[in-house]
Amino acid sequence: xxxxxxxxxxxxxxxxxxxxxxxxxxxxxxxxxxxxxxxxxxxxxxxxxxxxxxxxxxxxxxxxxxxxxxxxxxxxxxxxxxxxxxxxxxx
Numbered sequence: 112x113x114x115x116x117x118x119x120x121x122x123x124x125x126x127x128x129x130x131x132x133x134x135x136x137x138x139x140x141x142x143x144x145x146x147x148x149x150x151x152x153x154x155x156x157x158x159x160x161x162x163x164x165x166x167x168x169x170x171x172x173x174x175x176x177x178x179x180x181x182x183x184x185x186x187x188x189x190x191x192x193x194x195x196x197x198x199x200x201x202x
Contacts, residue, residue: 115197117129118194118197118198119187135182140179
């Protein structure tokens with residue numbers, strides 16, 4: 112979805128970047144904060160062992176990305192600059 116968003120917004124100002132958080136904010140959708148996302152990524156990359164609480168936070172974090180993509184898809188599909196053919200070609 113990220114590369115599709117980058118193509119659709121090419122040449123436009125995207126103050127929050129071209130990733131998932133940037134796309135959500137561009138389309139005025141709620142999202143977790145950048146600091147929270149970075150902290151979760153950092154913890155995941157450190158690897159095991161994970162406490163039961165950390166496991167739950169990781170699952171919640173992953174679920175929040177899935178939920179975000181489900182909310183983002185209709186917005187991107189309705190954008191007049193979005194080309195579904197290119198998106199399907201790119202996979």
